[in-house]
Amino acid sequence: MAANDYYNTAHGQQHGTTSQFGKSDSPPSPLPSNQTPYSSAPSPFDDNRYYNTPNSSGALGGYPSHSNTSYQGAQQDPFTDHNAIPLHSKPKMDGHGHKHDDDSSPIRYQVDEEGGVRRRKSKKKKGWFQGRVTWVVYILTTVQVGVFVGELIKNGMLTGTPIQTKPNFNIMIGPSPYVLVNMGARFTPCMHNINSTISNKVQSWPCPNTTSLDPKSISCSLSEFCGMGGVPDQSDVKSFNDRSHEPNQWWRFIVPIFLHAGIIHIAFNMLLQLTLGRDMEKEIGPLRFTLVYFSAGIFGFILGGNYAAEGLSSVGASGSLFGILALVLLDLLYTWSTRRSPVKDLLFLLLDIAIAFVLGLLPGLDNFSHIGGFLMGIVLGVCLLHSPQALRERIGNDEPPYATVDTQPLAPTGNAATQKLSMFAKAPVGFFKGRKPLWWAWWLVRAGGLVCVFIAFILLLRNFYEWRNTCSWCKHLTCLPIETGGVKWCDMGGLNLSRTDPSPRNPAMFLL
Structure with a gap:
């Protein structure tokens, strides 16, 4: 027509x-x-x-x-x-006179040999570095892989092989746990006084180059075993409350995030970090991602330091990654109504979390780090992420739209955040005018979550260094009531090593 x-x-x-x-x-x-x-x-x-x-x-x-x-x-x-x-909308013009399609890719025009005009669209950047570059994940991964290579090198220099083969084979295909303790694994005797050390039940410790269960190889002092500058000599300390010679390597709550027990351990962690971790950093921004990552990891090690056995060492970024898993769970719940199959997504996510927690009950894995990291991720996610979409619709669109992973950023851009801060500084009272009661209730919950996190950190640290309150049933959160070879899994990690009566079966269980 x-x-x-x-x-x-x-x-x-x-x-x-x-x-x-x-x-x-x-x-x-x-x-x-x-x-x-x-x-x-x-x-x-x-x-x-x-x-x-x-x-x-x-x-x-x-x-x-x-x-x-x-x-x-x-x-x-x-x-x-x-x-x-x-x-669709008409193409937009940029400052250079080039037209743009909806994907904001510049369209340029060429004149062919016959005088006609052809439209040539520049190629859109695709691949691994598509979109916002996740520098935090890349830097963390690079450092962790580099540190693991250093672990293998040091284990090879001390024991003759890059991975532990004597006295037992490391099923994670990695260095000896004694080497990991010497490099900064979370190990309670290197961090504060313990009853076994003060009462002289443990007088000698394994050396980092130990490759045998022979009692003669257990001849190093605690300072030599801990390394990293050593700890004070406690041979003359008789009272548990004497803090004059107390070890205080507090950085063992942070350094273990960069240590891993073996190739299998670091491979699983880095796979999760480079997939879910990258997606989450794209959505919430590097600052929030870094805060959740380190807070979850540190809180997990502090929780384990309070309630795990004294002879157990722990390494790995699992606590941090469980915090990221908690953010993914919140993202699913916040955008439930916009998902195509939310029930299916929830079942798969819960299955992954359940499997990880069950594996944490096996010897060699620290389930306290998993639990602590996950709890910290949930609380910080509620405090730092935007409000759920259903809640925002009821209280008004006072925030940028919440988006699921792989769509829009969950955090405002730098310019948007700067504008909001400047507007709030000019009129702080106006920010609170006209708010609905539900808005106040939700922000009260978020503020209460931050307060609870702060109090939990303080209480656990005070208990670790001063009160030393223990929990008799908490050990079942990280072990199963199983006995193998005459050793109960839940009794592993007890420090019963001495010069006079060393136990060949359990000289010191330094599990990871």
């Missing part, structure tokens, strides 16, 4: 008749003096003529005017349907 209208219109212009719509088709106004005469009936398929058709919804609507041979504003695109609904 559009083509027929065109030819009828052209014919009417030549003969001065009236179109089928009842409107007079008067001849066009005279051409400006600086333009070339324009043919009254050009072919719509002429490749050498392009029209400036801002109202066009067809293919020709996106082309620019071509030199001075086009008559701008005199005639519309013959294929334009003014009653049609546009399929």
Whole structure:
């Protein structure tokens, strides 16, 4: 129909008749003096003529005017349907005069050999570095892999092999636990006084180069075993409350995040970190991601330091990654109504979390880090992420839209955050005007969560260094009531090593 209208219109212009719509088709106004005469009936398929058709919804609507041979504003695109609904918005112009499609990729024009104009679209950046670059994840991964290589090198220098083969084979395919303790694993005797040391039940410790269960190989002092600058000599300390020679390597709550027990251990952690970790950093930004990552990891090690056996050592970024898993769970719950299959996503996520917690009950894994990291991730997620979509609809859109992973950022950009801070600084009272009671209740919950996190950190640290309150049943959170080879899993990690009566089966269980 559009083509027929065109030819009828052209014919009417030549003969001065009236179109089928009842409107007079008067001849066009005279051409400006600086333009070339324009043919009254050009072919719509002429490749050498392009029209400036801002109202066009067809293919020709996106082309620019071509030199001075086009008559701008005199005639519309013959294929334009003014009653049609546009399929998409018109391309945008940038500061350099280039048009952009909806994906914001610049469109450039080239003139071919025959004088025609071709549209060339620049390639969109795809691949591993697509979108926002997740520098925090890349830096953490690089450091952790580098530290693991250093573990293998040090184990090879001390024991003769990069991985532990004597006295037992490390099923994680990694260094000896004694080497890991010497490099900064969380190990309670290196951090504060313990009853076994003060009462002289443990007088000698394994050396970092230990490869045998022979009691003669257990001949190092606690300072030599701990390394990292050593700890004070406690041979003359008789009272548990005497803090004059107390070890205080507090950094063992932080350093273990960068240590791993073996190739299998670091491979699983880095796989999760480079997938879910990258996606979450893209959505919430590097600052929030870093805060949750380290807070979850440190809180997990503090929880284990309070309630795990004194002879157990712990390494790995599992606590930090469980905090990220908690954020993914919150993201799912916050956007439940917009998901295609939320029940399916929830079941898969809960299954992954359950499997990880069950594996944490096996010897060699620290489930306290998993539990502590997950709890910290949940609390910080509620405090730091945007409000759930359903809640925002009830209290008003006072925040940027919450988006699921792989869509829009959950955190405002730098410019948006700066504008919000400047507006709040200029009118702090206006920020709270007109807020609904539900808004106040939700922000009270978020503020209460931050207070609870702060109090939990303080209480656990005070208990670790001063009160020393223990929990008799808490050990079952990280072990199963199973006995193998005459040793109960929940009794592993007890320090019963001495010069006079060393136990060949359990000299000191330094599990990871």
